Amino acid sequence: MQTAELGFTDITVFEAFHPAEGSSGLSAGIFNRQTNKPDELEMRAYSVRALERLVEEDGFHLDRVGYVRIAKTEQQLQAYADAQELQRELGVGSQLLNRQQLAALVPGMYVDDLLGGLFGPDDGHLDGHMLCGVLRDRALARGVTLRNRTPVTAADDDGSQIRLLGEDGDLGTFDLVVNAAGPNGAATAELLGVTQHVVNERHQICVLESRSERNIPAVQTYVPGSGQEAIWVRPEGPGRFLTGLHTQEIRTADGSGGEHPFDFRKSVEDSYIEAVAEAFDFRMPGWDDVGITGGWSGLYPVSPDGRFQVGPYRDKPNVLAVGALGGVGLTNALAVGRIAAEWIVDGEPTVFSFAKELVPDRASLSSVAHA
Numbered sequence: 522m523q524t525a526e527l528g529f530t531d532i533t534v535f536e537a538f539h540p541a542e543g544s545s546g547l548s549a550g551i552f553n554r555q556t557n558k559p560d561e562l563e564m565r566a567y568s569v570r571a572l573e574r575l576v577e578e579d580g581f582h583l584d585r586v587g588y589v590r591i592a593k594t595e596q597q598l599q600a601y602a603d604a605q606e607l608q609r610e611l612g613v614g615s616q617l618l619n620r621q622q623l624a625a626l627v628p629g630m631y632v633d634d635l636l637g638g639l640f641g642p643d644d645g646h647l648d649g650h651m652l653c654g655v656l657r658d659r660a661l662a663r664g665v666t667l668r669n670r671t672p673v674t675a676a677d678d679d680g681s682q683i684r685l686l687g688e689d690g691d692l693g694t695f696d697l698v699v700n701a702a703g704p705n706g707a708a709t710a711e712l713l714g715v716t717q718h719v720v721n722e723r724h725q726i727c728v729l730e731s732r733s734e735r736n737i738p739a740v741q742t743y744v745p746g747s748g749q750e751a752i753w754v755r756p757e758g759p760g761r762f763l764t765g766l767h768t769q770e771i772r773t774a775d776g777s778g779g780e781h782p783f784d785f786r787k788s789v790e791d792s793y794i795e796a797v798a799e800a801f802d803f804r805m806p807g808w809d810d811v812g813i814t815g816g817w818s819g820l821y822p823v824s825p826d827g828r829f830q831v832g833p834y835r836d837k838p839n840v841l842a843v844g845a846l847g848g849v850g851l852t853n854a855l856a857v858g859r860i861a862a863e864w865i866v867d868g869e870p871t872v873f874s875f876a877k878e879l880v881p882d883r884a885s886l887s888s889v890a891h892a
Contacts, residue, residue, distance in 0.1 A: 522656045523855070523862040525663035532665045533693060535685070537672040537705065541653035544703050545851065547787070547819030549726055549763050551739050551755055552852045553588040553644040554613045557600040558745065560875045561849075564856035566611040567872070571855035572647070579655045581647075586756055587738030588644035589618070589626060592636050597744055601639040616640045627737050629807025646739060646755055649851055668692075676712045683713070683839060697865060701843040703850075704782035704820040706830075710842065710881075715834050718886050719822045719845045720771050721779035725789045727797050727816040729754065729762040731808065742804055743767040752800040762811075766797055769847055771823050780820055789816030821848035824886060829853070831860045832870070832880035841865065842881035 524532060536542075552572070554565045575581035592598040601617060608615050616622075619637045624630065626640065661667060675686040676698070685692040700717065702709040710717035739755035743766075754764040794813050801808070824830055824845040833841045843861045846853060856872075860879065863870040870876035 522660040522663070522665070523858045524865050525660055525665050527862050527866040529866050530664035532660075533695070534660070534665060534667045535671045535673055535687070535692065536667065536669045537702070539669050540657050540667075541650040543782075544819050544822070545649040545653050547726075547817060548649045548848075548851055549753075549755060549765070550646045550649050550851055551588065551644075551741075551753075552583075552647055553590075553641055553739070553741075554608060554611075555588055555590045555601075555604075555615065555639045555641045555644065555741075556745060557597075557604045559604070559607055560873070561853065562604060562607055562613075563611065563873060564853045566608075566613050567859065568853055568855040569613075569644075571859075572652075575652075575655055575659075579659065581651065581655050583645060583647055584756075585643050585645040587640060587642045588741065589623070589638045589640040589738050590741045591623065591638040591744070593634060593744065595636065598636050605639065613641070614643060616642070627740055628735070629805050630740070631804055631806050640738070642738075644739070647851065652851065652854075673709065673712060676714070678714060678837075678839075681839075697839045697841060699841045699843055699861060699865070701861075702782075703844060703846075704780070704822045706822060706842070706844040707778050708782070710840075713837075713840045715837055715840050715842075715881070716887075717830065717842055717844065717881055718825050719778065719830070720825065721782060721785075722771065722821040722823050722848075723780045723785055723818055724765065724767070724821050724848060725793045725816060725818045726763055726765045727789060727794060727813045728757075729764045729801075729811050730814045731760045731762065731811040733810055734759050735762075735808075741767065743769075745769060750800075752797070752804050754801070754805070764797060764801060764813075765816075766793075766800060767848075769821075769823070769827070769849075771825065782820065785818065785820065787818050789818060823847040826883075826885045828886075829857060829879050830881040830886070831857050831876065832864055834882050835880070836882070844881075 624632045677684040684694045704721045706717045743751035750766040750768045830845040
């Protein structure tokens with residue numbers, strides 16, 4: 522969509538199934554700007570401004586219930602205070618909370634082991650299917666061609682153009698191909714003669730039913746960089762919440778690419794429900810009227826070095842990667858899309874000063890992948 526908005530409209534999008542049928546439609550849909558990573562904060566702030574434009578122009582809906590991230594140590598709280606300074610520069614409103622304020626914001630939460638948190642009152646959650654639908658419609662209105670249920674099965678590169686093949690034969694010849702296949706990114710990269718270092722982590726989401734209508738923001742008790750899973754919860758509707766255990770660290774220890782992109786268990790496991798229930802009971806002891814009634818699973822495509830992959834390959838500049846968004850794709854999608862669009866149209870990214878560091882064949886990525 523953003524490539525078309527920059528004036529280049531000779532674009533064909535091949536979807537293996539339909540938009541949002543994969544990870545985007547299996548996400549909890551949380552968007553927030555409460556991170557202590559400066560580069561990602563810039564991208565999240567940009568993405569939310571772009572989402573607000575979709576609200577104004579296309580009637581897109583954002584559930585701005587708020588989002589709070591907790592701090593257990595003085596170091597974490599200081600990192601949030603530093604992030605708050607950058608948030609102000611980017612026009613993002615937030616509040617640094619102490620323990621008492623955190624307890625008042627999330628009634629029933631155990632806070633004795635917490636020092637406080639960072640609260641964004643304008644953050645919240647969105648519907649991944651709806652977002653993909655709005656982006657699809659905007660792209661189609663600008664002349665983009667969309668071909669659903671058309672997986673790419675092979676590619677021939679003559680050095681200047683790439684011919685794509687599908688199950689029924691020739692799909693066309695293109696000057697540039699963008700690999701935005703999400704969990705299938707590594708396999709698609711191989712077809713294109715390049716490598717994408719990505720690990721598909723399976724994450725599960727539980728549905729929580731309550732007899733009480735609690736008015737709370739989305740709550741994240743996982744702290745980036747801590748290496749520990751922790752509980753999160755967000756409102757879904759009257760008496761209904763989503764919850765689970767979250768981490769952005771890679772958990773697959775065997776060096777493989779993790780879960781198969783199309784053949785993984787989409788239901789929630791009993792053992793996971795038990796682990797979530799135990800963690801939830803500890804963190805939310807005042808919620809004694811709730812129960813887990815089901816859930817589902819989705820994939821997080823994660824980079825071995827923990828950063829997104831956006832940009833062309835040095836040795837094959839007619840292939841561009843967009844992926845490894847690691848479970849925060851909906852939060853960062855429009856910023857990532859802008860970077861990719863600038864590479865395509867202008868030959869280099871300009872909106873974000875650090876964008877060139879995200880190319881998919883960077884040294885840090887390949888060295889970690891082969892360690």
